[in-house]
Amino acid sequence: MTHVERQWIATGEQQRVDPDMLVDRLPDYDPRTGDHLWMIVTSYRVVPEQWQDRTHTPMLDRENLLSITVPCCYYCEQAWTKRLASRRCPGEPR
Ligand SMILES: [Zn+2]
Numbered sequence: 001m002t003h004v005e006r007q008w009i010a011t012g013e014q015q016r017v018d019p020d021m022l023v024d025r026l027p028d029y030d031p032r033t034g035d036h037l038w039m040i041v042t043s044y045r046v047v048p049e050q051w052q053d054r055t056h057t058p059m060l061d062r063e064n065l066l067s068i069t070v071p072c073c074y075y076c077e078q079a080w081t082k083r084l085a086s087r088r089c090p091g092e093p094r
Helices: 003-009 048-052
Strands: 042-044 065-068
Touching: none
Parallel strands: none
Antiparallel strands: 042 065
């Protein structure tokens, strides 16, 4: 376990998941502001059969956490740096 990983899982946060729930709150890129959308992508190991079982409550927590990325922009797909953050987001990967 790395120092960075310990920081993230030490929060004790758990995410309950409804099998029918899809979360898509990604706002469209706004060329007027040129704001980046900084995000961290996490991935979890899942058992699809349990995901569909209504008697089972799928959890996204430390037991099935697989990876956490560095902060990156959803629109331009670049990893965060101070320099990039000070510039307008081009909105598309270059
Ligand atoms: Zn960007």
